[in-house]
Amino acid sequence: MxxxxxxxxxxxxxxxxxxxxxxxxxxxxxxxxxxxxxxxTKFYYRQMPSDSHTVTSETHRGAALVIFDNGTVETDLNKRIYTNASVNKDDVEELAVLESCPETSPLLVGPLRVEFSEPVNLDMVHIENPQLMTGGRYKPSDCVALQKVALIIPFRNRDEHLKYWLHYLHPILQRQRLDYGIYVIEQDGVDTFNRAKLLNVGYVEALKEYDYDCFIFSDVDIIPMDDRNTYKCSSQPRHLSVSMDKFGFRLPYKQYFGGVSAMSKQQFHMINGFPNNYWGWGGEDDDIFNRFKRITHTRQTMNTDGINSLKYKVINTEKNKLYTKITVDIGKP
Incomplete structure (x- = not known):
């Protein structure tokens, strides 16, 4: 045994x-x-100073070669077609033939040299980007983009910054193989600036034109220093500009959510968008961060202050090859 x-x-x-x-x-x-x-998230950004012409160039900094995850990819053919346009046979055949764009674009170059010492004009930017469509729209011709991305820029009296932003971002976004559109939301009048409310307006207006599933909210004076920092959305809201030269390539404080951030349509609706009651710079970014943390004060206001309470009036809409600019009256403080 x-x-x-x-x-x-x-x-x-x-x-x-x-x-x-x-x-x-x-x-x-x-x-x-x-x-x-x-x-x-170790990608670096440069922030343009108020006077771009007086700045000397700086060398770029390196970044880790890691690409953000992109969440769930839509495979339904019908969801890839403009919602405000009729679907025809050619559209369906084109999409049926093309394969999905790769998760990591082979066109990315990595660290970029970003400088503001040389003047930029919109005619030059237009020539540099011949494949752009009216309204600053672009989508790859050889594959179907994984996400439809709307870039929303709150704006007033920053024309010089906008030139540089368009000069750098359009080529980056095209190399990232995005189906994207640029929306510059300009606040009319001279009253106190309200960044957050303009972002809400941009979200609503962009969806009137196309079935975007990802939204990038970006200040006009912040430029990425590495094109591997992909402007896409993931399963969680993403703060893209976590390392800025303005702050010594560190976050100024843990809750900082400003500069450039990404949210899907579902995530944006879940938190009822940005708050509308922050007039002047600052505060709204921390509030949007706290809406995901759901602290006591935010829990009391987020259901009543946001997309569902948004009021504004469109004054003018300008479309060219580089962007769609929507001037709006958002009221007074």
């Missing part, structure tokens, strides 16, 4: 040893992917 048990014990011991080894390998692989994922 004793002799028949010993072989079974030896086999059991060997099996346990193999299992422990496999568990160890699994932990090492999981740790590797975790550490790799944790560096995904």
């Amino acid at each position: 004793q002799e028949s048990v010993l072989p079974n014990v030896g086999f059991f011991a060997k099996s346990c040893a193999v299992l422990v080894c496999l568990c160890g390998v699994h932990l090492i692989v999981a740790l590797f992917f975790y550490l790799t994922e944790s560096t995904s």
Whole structure:
């Protein structure tokens, strides 16, 4: 009896040893992917000064080669076609032939040299981007983009900054293989600026034109220094400009959510958009951060102050090859 048990014990011991080894390998692989994922936000931005012509150029900084995840990709053919346009046979055949764009675009170049010492004009930007369509729209011709992205810029009296933003961002977005549109939302009048309300307006107006599923909210004076920082949305809201030269390539404080951020349509609706009652610079970015944290004060206001309470009047809409500019009256403080 004793002799028949010993072989079974030896086999059991060997099996346990193999299992422990496999568990160890699994932990090492999981740790590797975790550490790799944790560096995904280490991309750098430069902020344009108020007078771009007086700035000397600076060398660029490197960035980790990690691409943001993009969340769920729509595969329904009908959802890839303009919602405000009739669907014809040619559209369906074109989309049926084209494959989805790759998750990581092979056109990306990595760190960029960003400088503001040389003048930029819109005619030059237009010539540099011949594939743009009216309204600053673009989509790849050789593949179907994974996301439809609207870039919303709150704006007033920043024409010089806008030139540089368009000069750098259009080529970056095209290399990232995005189906995108540029919306410059200009506040009419001279009353106190309300960045957050303009972002809400941009969201609503952009959806009137196209079925965008991702929204990038960007200040006009912030330029990415690496095109691998993809302007896309993921399963969680994404703060894209976490490392800016203005702050020594660090966040000024933990809750900072300003500069450039990305949210899907579902995420934006879930928090009822941005608050409308922040007049003047500052505050609205922290509020939008807290809406996801759902602190006490924000929980009391987010259901009544946002997209569902948004009021404004469109004064003028200008469309050219580089952008759509919508001038609006958003009221007074």
